[in-house]
Amino acid sequence: MKSPAELLNNLFAEALRAAFGEAGRDVDPLIRPATDPRFGDYQSNVAMGLARTLGRRPRDIAQALIDALGVGRADARVSYLIEPPEIAGPGFINLRLRREFLEAALSSVPPAPGGAEDVDLAELPADRLGIEPVDESLRRTVVIDYSSPNVAKEMHVGHLRSTIIGDTIARVLAFEGHRVVRQNHLGDWGTQFGMVILGMWHLCKAERRGEPEDWSERRLSELAAARSAGGDALRAYLTRLRDEHQAELDRDPAGVEFAAFLRSFAPRLVRLLPAYQFVNAVESAAEDFDLTVVDRQNNKQVKFSAVSNHVVAMLQRGGSADDQERQAWQLAIRASLEACGAIYRRLCVLLTEGDVRGESFFHDMLPGIVEELRLSLPARGADEAAATGSTGEWVRAVCRDDGGAVCVFLETPDGTPRFKGPDGEPLPLIVRKSDGAYLYATTDLAAALYRMSDNRRRPIPLRSASLRAALAARDPHHGGLGGDRVLYVVGMPQKLHFEMLFATIEALGWTRAGEPAAPRVRLEHVAFGSVLGEDRKPYRARSGESVRLKDLLDEAVARARRLVEENDARRGDDAGQAPLSDAEKDAIAEAVGIGSVKYADLCQNRGSDYVFSWDKMLAMQGNTAPYLMYAHARIRSIFRKGAATCDDAPIVLEHAAERALGMRILQFGETLSAVSTTLLPNLLCDYLYELAGAFMAFYENCPVLRAPDEETRVARLRLCDLAARTLKLGLGLLGIRALQRM
RNA sequence: GCGCCCGUAGCUCAGCAGGAUAGAGCAGCGGUUUCCUAAACCGCAGGUCGCAGGUUCGAAUCCUGCCGGGCGCGCCA
Numbered sequence: 001m002k003s004p005a006e007l008l009n010n011l012f013a014e015a016l017r018a019a020f021g022e023a024g025r026d027v028d029p030l031i032r033p034a035t036d037p038r039f040g041d042y043q044s045n046v047a048m049g050l051a052r053t054l055g056r057r058p059r060d061i062a063q064a065l066i067d068a069l070g071v072g073r074a075d076a077r078v079s080y081l082i083e084p085p086e087i088a089g090p091g092f093i094n095l096r097l098r099r100e101f102l103e104a105a106l107s108s109v110p111p112a113p114g115g116a117e118d119v120d121l122a123e124l125p126a127d128r129l130g131i132e133p134v135d136e137s138l139r140r141t142v143v144i145d146y147s148s149p150n151v152a153k154e155m156h157v158g159h160l161r162s163t164i165i166g167d168t169i170a171r172v173l174a175f176e177g178h179r180v181v182r183q184n185h186l187g188d189w190g191t192q193f194g195m196v197i198l199g200m201w202h203l204c205k206a207e208r209r210g211e212p213e214d215w216s217e218r219r220l221s222e223l224a225a226a227r228s229a230g231g232d233a234l235r236a237y238l239t240r241l242r243d244e245h246q247a248e249l250d251r252d253p254a255g256v257e258f259a260a261f262l263r264s265f266a267p268r269l270v271r272l273l274p275a276y277q278f279v280n281a282v283e284s285a286a287e288d289f290d291l292t293v294v295d296r297q298n299n300k301q302v303k304f305s306a307v308s309n310h311v312v313a314m315l316q317r318g319g320s321a322d323d324q325e326r327q328a329w330q331l332a333i334r335a336s337l338e339a340c341g342a343i344y345r346r347l348c349v350l351l352t353e354g355d356v357r358g359e360s361f362f363h364d365m366l367p368g369i370v371e372e373l374r375l376s377l378p379a380r381g382a383d384e385a386a387a388t389g390s391t392g393e394w395v396r397a398v399c400r401d402d403g404g405a406v407c408v409f410l411e412t413p414d415g416t417p418r419f420k421g422p423d424g425e426p427l428p429l430i431v432r433k434s435d436g437a438y439l440y441a442t443t444d445l446a447a448a449l450y451r452m453s454d455n456r457r458r459p460i461p462l463r464s465a466s467l468r469a470a471l472a473a474r475d476p477h478h479g480g481l482g483g484d485r486v487l488y489v490v491g492m493p494q495k496l497h498f499e500m501l502f503a504t505i506e507a508l509g510w511t512r513a514g515e516p517a518a519p520r521v522r523l524e525h526v527a528f529g530s531v532l533g534e535d536r537k538p539y540r541a542r543s544g545e546s547v548r549l550k551d552l553l554d555e556a557v558a559r560a561r562r563l564v565e566e567n568d569a570r571r572g573d574d575a576g577q578a579p580l581s582d583a584e585k586d587a588i589a590e591a592v593g594i595g596s597v598k599y600a601d602l603c604q605n606r607g608s609d610y611v612f613s614w615d616k617m618l619a620m621q622g623n624t625a626p627y628l629m630y631a632h633a634r635i636r637s638i639f640r641k642g643a644a645t646c647d648d649a650p651i652v653l654e655h656a657a658e659r660a661l662g663m664r665i666l667q668f669g670e671t672l673s674a675v676s677t678t679l680l681p682n683l684l685c686d687y688l689y690e691l692a693g694a695f696m697a698f699y700e701n702c703p704v705l706r707a708p709d710e711e712t713r714v715a716r717l718r719l720c721d722l723a724a725r726t727l728k729l730g731l732g733l734l735g736i737r738a739l740q741r742m
Numbered sequence: 743g744c745g746c747c748c749g750u751a752g753c754u755c756a757g758c759a760g761g762a763u764a765g766a767g768c769a770g771c772g773g774u775u776u777c778c779u780a781a782a783c784c785g786c787a788g789g790u791c792g793c794a795g796g797u798u799c800g801a802a803u804c805c806u807g808c809c810g811g812g813c814g815c816g817c818c819a
Contacts, residue, residue, distance in 0.1 A: 030759095420744060424743070497819090605757095609748085623766070633779070634782085703777075
């Protein structure tokens, strides 16, 4: 089933060619929903624009177009679709869909597949409402990078938008028939990682000394006290910690204790986190003091404020001497993934451990990436190094050393820098620090290569043999994910980074590689704004720390639970149905609470910041999850109460409210297309809100179970069924459960 | 300093590949329940779309300048 807008679009495109020949080819018919019900259902605004190019009066053009459409001719396909169009104002063509068409289109929607109530929100909903996937020729492989939590930290509000928006986009694109590859770019290789490992080491030592379980928390508050007491107290405290640290190293230079500890350690994030925070706090406090310890192998002095860096260096250097660090690292990842998995399941987010390709996954490609940049982007700009970016601008990239760091300078063809720093000097993309360490830009280049490359469809020619080998080692079979479209669901502040990254990739020519038939790769930064508190500053807990996602969700569910309780009590027996059991209340509170948090985020325009408000997201009125869920529950209630079925009864759109509801239902498909091209989930939210509003109006005006006659009754039931299924499907694509009762 | 984003009703926000009289929700005022869930529905009131120019048959939407706010800007991610 195609949506009305799509049908109109196709018919108008044909008519444009028929009426105006070449001049009408590839002209967008500009089919839009009517701005006012009096003007019909849709309108075409193409005539006014065409007036200039054709040198004719817009109303004449509109008339010619209508003649070419052939409405009213018995043999014209358009005749069953619309009433004869009217020309209005300067040349608007007003279109009114025929009632018979609407009724037939709605009646032809296949019944919901049996088995009905799917508990999980699967990637592909069982009930498609007759909506077909996009044409085979338009299907793409879409790689979507979202969520990307940091292993060293617990998930917090900062991860909410990426996780939720990314998941919805993934669901919508998959529903449209695209091959979606989710990627969770876990932050598992950064500097903070040394702190986690070091924290685990401290846990080990504390345990051996027989200290209490909350050792880390105690040390943290001791440190805070020493800090506020001033310089000398802090120095004394840090010196004590240093001595303790050194004593432990001396006691067990081979790390036998730590190795044993790791073998039996059941990693739990609740223990890891305070230990990490402790190390973090100690190191930042120690920066101002000249304290050192001898490193694990006892060969050199290490600054006490930089022990974790040293651990990172050991970890990243590789080799069997550092197995211990590697093992600790694996355990920490394990713990983090389990914590993330719990959050994802609760959020009904599709990400699994199979989608994780963290920073560490790419780390051995990094030297090859730098070599590739050096070979492909020589200082004397070769032709290959200049290309039109996806924005259509020309970019030229030059890779050279600067101050000991390896840099990519992006330039316009005449050599002026594309990006500048605060001092007005060219701002490069730095891919290797002067100390030899790699940065996230390097990892992002490696990840992008992996995501686009495909041995068969899009082999990317690489000059660096070591990079070729490293890429092949990652995915020997396919040589990469073969993405035609690579999406990065990452916050707005990183816009500059992605501009530079994409410009570099374009200059390397990776997006244009592969067989001629392969589409050019589109790289897109799906940017989003921040979550703000009522004070319009980034949303934080009262303590000033960012809010843990787990706490946020707990509170949402608790608030929803109170509402369920209140409401059930107020309703009493009035509704003539059994009160909700505790288990039902729990389930409803969970769905409503989580759904409200998600919906409040998704219904905002992705690009803008939004103010987090419990009252608004849990409100029953307005564009909220509870409102939509209520509309769905109300419909299901009709079926429950009437023990009714409607099977394949023909739809009748007699009443204006019936027609309006039917029209909305049919517009679901075109809404999805809009979401997949703009990647704006709020368009889907707006649609669902309007759909629910149309249902509410219908509900007030058109009795269903008490309909005047049986024919009307079953027709209305069928319309209700379609409305409920559309709501359920739409909510499902947002990763929100629809409820039977609430 | 440079770059990006934002400024729409008292408040929070939609609308911005230009289209007819700019929409929601909240807050305010007034209605609706012997009737399928009132966690609802309906009505009223509320706007020089930051300001000034420009392009256009037509601008909240595109361009330029200004004012106000946010974010970003080489070896963090």
